[in-house]
Amino acid sequence: MLKYTLKRFFGTIPTLFVIITLSFFLLHAAPGGPFDMERAMPPQIKANILKMYHLNEPVWKQYFLYLGNILHGNFGPSYVYRGTTVNDLIKQGFPVDLIVGGFALLGALLIGIPIGIIAALRQNSPWDYGPMAAAMLGLSIPNFVAAPLLILAFAVALRLLPAGGWAGGSPLFVILPAVSLGLPLIAYVARMMRGSMVEVLNSPFIRTARAKGLPEHTVILRHALRPALLPMVSFLGPAVVGVITGSIVIEEIFGLPGIGRFFVNGALNRDYTLVMGVTILYGMLILTFNFIADVLYGFLDPRTRHQ
């Protein structure tokens, strides 16, 4: 088990490296630079600025400089939000995403899993068709459609919740964004859980459990649940990716001060360091969750535990 864990852990390092390298060269390969959008600037000033940020040096040199900085935890200054460092921007914005994304993920699991289980237990009944059809609908509507609809319903019509803004993270402001973000996740989890549960319930060992005369609730809780939940663990990685992607949209719609907007705007304005910083952060998140999911899965499945 330990070997397995260590193997997984060290496996993530090359990936991180690839992410950093790929993004760096991709960004620098594109035409244009961070200061091209400026109003006409006297060329000497521009040259000085470029020199200050090492932007006049060959790309590979900048790359190693950047690597060096990163290893010290320094993501550099932002070119667009002058006066602030990328580290600060991330520190400000990330907690927002963490809260909204975290609740979305949690909610998705807490709601989606029971729905899926019930659908599987009552297969081909209204408890199955109804939620599954709704889930399908949830997956078919992009969250930038669902979000405005929710705003229309809860903020404008019912006036129960604010239509946007963050107010330092007070609960009311978290609800709608988290729900909008989590909706497609709930749908996916529910469908996946149902499929997995159905498959487990058709396994030979469930038939054995029934043949032993175990009461149905024991069969389900003790025998079926654990194997059925395993795919959820694997889903953790893709789930995080989904949350990240969704958060970009949600932030824009609800006007949340998260890091998603830094990403798009940064890319548009060639704010290299900012985009790199956010990309690396995203990458690390994904890698971390994938790692946790792998280890957890290995732990829960006795067959790998004994490897």
Add this chain to the structure above:
Amino acid sequence: MAAFLEIRNLSVSFTTPDGIVHAVNDIDLDLNEREVLGVVGESGSGKSQFWLAVMGLLAKNGRAEGSVKLEGEELLGLSHSRLNRLRGEKMTMIFQDPMTALNPYLTIGRQMTEVLTSHRKIKRREAERRAIEVLKAVHITGAEERLGMYPHEFSGGMRQRVMIAMALLADPKVLIADEPTTNLDVTVQAQILALLNELRDQFGTAIVFVTHDLGVIAQIANRVVVLYGGRTMEQARVKDLFAQYRHPYTEGLLYSVPRLDAVRTERLVTIAGNPPDLARLPPGCPFAPRCVYVEPRCRRQMPPLEAVGPDHLRACFHAGDLGRLQAAT
């Protein structure tokens, strides 16, 4: 003496998108205490579905009709909770592939003790003691340590032993074994068969042994019933079936087994044709399309099950001698 298990007119059908599949058609069967009943048939003969219906383990699209009485109590249509009380305690079933039949996520100990803890409110410690006893009875060494292990840590033969042990834990009156040795090596198979014989003496359980392998039947059964197309073709004591079979299908089964000591012939004897399509069964005897002794009335009418000797039944119209397949070898 009333039989311990009385089955009358049992029919099992499945609703599928391709139509209704009639897996078992109107079978009567008795099982006596402490006897070993062999149930022989090819794939698709209904031999497994029959016993799944008895245990109440049919798939969702399956339906069983008729009557199954266990010690006088009707099983079909029984409430789920009552059926669960009987399963595991009075009647148990073990299956073909022990790797998939055991839950890979629970320890052997857990899977065994839960039979006792849920049926008889026995404490875990006591249940473990009993589990160890039974594991020893099936010749598994190091039983105490084994309780904490997972199925994948056992070999195929050992897993099947564990399954048998698990089934015998609550002292059932009947153990239904659905092709338990089909997936095992021949040597292991021999061990398991010897084990079952031994256990039958030790525990006093009746055993139903479902298989397609006549050789196994010869080693272990007291009585045999031969199924085809969901119907009983022949039923007799083991010796009588082998020595004085009276049904063409039985003849086909017996003589299609190649013998090492036979004179080498040009080709193997087979039963010509294909197994029946259970969704489109013809009227009359299901074996008619493949029978060398077939008469016109065989295709129109199902021959009734009649006695042709003491404890010997068969369903066939053919009045004369059999033996053509024997001549062909």
Add this chain to the structure above:
Amino acid sequence: MTDERRRLMRRLNWYPGRGAVGKMETALEQQELEGRSLWRDAWIRLRHNHAAIASLIVLGLIALAAVVIPFFWPYGYAQPDWNLINHGPTFVGAHIFGTDALGRDLFIRVMWGSRISLMIGVVATMVTLVIGVVWGATAGYVGGWVDGLMMRTVDILYSVPFIPFVIILIVLFGRNLFLVFAAIGAVSWLDIARIVRGQTLSLRKKEFIEAARAAAVPGRIIIRRHIVPNLLGIVIIYVTLTIPSIILFEAFLSFLGLGVQAPMTSLGGLVSDGASVLQSYPYLLYFPAIFLAAIVYCFNFVGDGLRDALDPKDR
């Protein structure tokens, strides 16, 4: 009795024999039940799935409309009608879905949008299919260190946050349609590569492949006759489930302002435009959203139905 069977039997020295048993056997061979191929079975099962069939019909209608209507509809997708700006659905001037802020007819824009979305979905899926299948099948079939290397690459790329990458790509290199396809394709092939590789690997080990090799069937025929048909099922399911996710992804890009360039538009573009004016002109969102949701919904149902039909284990 098929030719193949005859040949096989001759190989095994089987001839219709003498005696009663032999005659019976010959007669029976002639009545041989015709085998039902896997595809026929699957088609029958699919036919019973009413949701899937209904979805196919709806998809067909939408596709038909998207292709045919622009040819004879009086308005172009970029054509403003200055008399009727921001007008709700009306029969006046046959603006049955209404008009947008520039007076463009929404109906024709939805038709064009459907066309573009479907096109993007199909083409991008084909791209990922080609890359993914070739990659996965090669890794699975060749095996060994080649397999290891190829799949390790997939593993690494899998963890790369590809959506940021696509965004980077598009922002930096412009918004021509080709690049959009390429970007989407470049990041989506990983899934199908994994699936195809897994399937090829397990197929390669199956007994009937061994048997074919033992009978000296040449490699390319093994691939054509045994491996490809078995991959086909999975590939078809993947295609029907990927197209909608690509359409949604393009919608996402449109929302960020990175999708198809105006005045041309996709359903995603229409939806994101409509979402911003939801409160004032709801129809601008509702009509394209219905079409978008319908397309995605139907593809998913068909994909599910196909999955059930080709692999009915978990009905």
